[in-house]
Amino acid sequence: MTDHFATPVDRERHRLLAGESRVRVLEALRAAPAPLTILELADLVDLHPNTVRMHLAQLVDAGLATGRREARDRPGRPRLVYDAVAATSEEPDAGPDDESSYRLLAEVLVNHVEQTAPEPVAEATAAGRAWGRTLAREPSAPPSAERATADLTGLLDRFGFAPHPTDAGRTIELHRCPFRQVAEQHSPVVCGVHLGLMQGALERSGAPIRTGALKPFVTPELCLARLEPVPTGGDGRAA
Known part of the structure; x- marks a missing residue:
């Protein structure tokens, strides 16, 4: 699992995150102790699941989040969960x-x-x-x-x-x-x-x-x- 951060997102560096709701999705991922499903994220940030799904697709494309099927040892289709990608040491800090x-x-x-x-x-x-x-x-x-x-x-x-x-x-x-x-x-x-x-x-x-x-x-x-x-x-x- 990747590292998580509860610190605010650098909006200037990631222009994709100019939308406040997308920032909330990424910050929720970074603060979460474990990967989250779309429904769990939607409940956390108070957005419709379809809106969260759209934001997650953009975050994944930008390399700021990852999605995967969780490993499970019981019957049923594995859930699709999302996780924030850890910031690299090369990223400048717009403080x-x-x-x-x-x-x-x-x-x-x-x-x-x-x-x-x-x-x-x-x-x-x-x-x-x-x-x-x-x-x-x-x-x-x-x-x-x-x-x-x-x-x-x-x-x-x-x-x-x-x-x-x-x-x-x-x-x-x-x-x-x-x-x-x-x-x-x-x-x-x-x-x-x-x-x-x-x-x-x-x-x-x-x-x-x-x-x-x-x-x-x-x-x-x-x-x-x-x-x-x-x-x-x-x-x-x-x-």
Whole structure:
């Protein structure tokens, strides 16, 4: 059995792990005292087994996990179990210094916007909207509200927001803020960027929904993004 680690995953080195749910799967494997089945992992990380299966396939392809049939001495088909691959000594350690550097950069940029922009929140939201438009794909046909919500959830997961759609898709819970330490001191600007990111991504896709509001820190660990239909004109087109 390979060695296990309970330490956080290096997201910068393994860009595959930009999605928060994939990070949780790998961290659960690394912390486990023995290999795990898909159902055991799904229960640990609170994800659907099919989602866990997809993440495991990507982790195995990237050489970060292995899957095998367990040896057993009783009748029945051996279970398929997964284990984390031990980090090699050659892997560079992106430690707290990298995280501190990114936080410092974010604070410098946020302070600059606050001190120089006539309307800092509007400026931050516009920057986030432009960013979101570059990240989203322009489909051949406008997506349904359900598809647009799923695509937006996937985008937010890539950037570590730990999103979870609720209220029949009208709300997306954000259980993690990637810039929390900066956002706690500069919430209007940082949250403006995040609101704009969602708005831009939905606009780019031609979705029939938009992000109407972002409510930050409803609890210390939760923000809420409210989705609403895009207003239409008398001809049925978006106003």
